[in-house]
């Protein structure tokens with residue numbers, strides 16, 4: 306069975322992890338620092354803070370920006386539930402901005418309209434979290450301009466997009482945002498088993514996030530709230546969590562980072578083959594600005610309608626290709642419906658969801674697998 310996505314682990318990854326298992330440090334230690342530095346150097350950002358998942362990273366991002374009860378966080382419905390859930394963890398409300406049917410990303414025009422309305426009713430968001438869907442960056446400069454104009458923070462959910470670029474800057478560089486969040490779940494571009502990372506250029510945010518990652522504890526005596534003496538001392542100055550990444554996982558990420566550029570190349574090679582092939586077929590694909598580098602976590606095709614998508618999925622599954630759907634609009638999940646959201650709230654996201662199919666896309670996919678997928682889809686449409 307060929308799935309829609311999977312990790313690519315080689316012997317050097319395995320050996321790196323085994324070496325750490327024989328070392329003194331298993332939990333957060335020197336390899337977390339090495340992994341954080343590798344990502345900071347690659348994407349070009351001042352601070353990187355590794356955590357145990359991107360969900361934890363989103364939670365800490367919102368907390369560090371002061372999100373709490375009475376605040377609203379906006380994101381898109383075309384994302385994994387964690388992007389929105391993390392704001393609910395903070396006691397905030399969540400609202401959704403519709404997507405574009407061309408890029409499957411946040412619609413800047415919908416965002417503008419919603420901001421004008423929110424300004425009139427005095428309900429501007431504290432944070433807007435664009436999601437770089439499938440690895441394609443959103444239009445960050447425009448979002449950043451709106452952030453200046455209306456006064457909100459920007460958190461990039463870049464869970465799909467490490468290794469991708471917005472014009473000349475790598476996703477995660479935070480050139481146009483306060484914080485970016487990366488995921489290292491096995492289906493993402495590189496993996497640590499489970500894991501996430503926050504990136505920021507802001508010293509205060511970085512310090513706050515590092516404390517919250519480990520119980521709100523500091524070991525810097527200049528941050529102590531009263532004087533104590535002894536090299537083993539710490540003070541808890543905030544209410545934090547245990548969101549640490551173990552060194553075992555960090556070394557896997559460090560080893561995977563050496564192959565990031567290669568993974569992105571391979572994913573783009575596969576996307577090119579798919580793009581060329583699908584020109585002849587009645588399916589739509591994600592429209593990419595040529596000055597962006599798409600990290601291609603996913604490759605999504607849009608069928609004519611739900612029935613056609615269902616039939617295509619079943620046909621591929623019979624032929625040992627297991628596709629998936631990204632994403633069911635978050636606000637239509639039962640938990641969010643219970644918060645008051647209804648059908649029809651974001652028409653583009655619903656239209657998109659009814660027709661989308663994520664076909665196989667991962668660095669370890671063989672050319673023969675790619676051609677098998679192409680030919681099956683062609684056969685389906687020529688039946």
Ligand SMILES: *Cc1c(COP(=O)(O)O)cnc(C)c1O
Pocket residue numbers: 358359360361384385387388436462464465488489490499500501
């Ligand atoms: C995977 C994913 C997350 C959550 O990542 P975890 O590391 O599994 O917690 C959040 N947002 C998006 C868009 C994702 O794809």
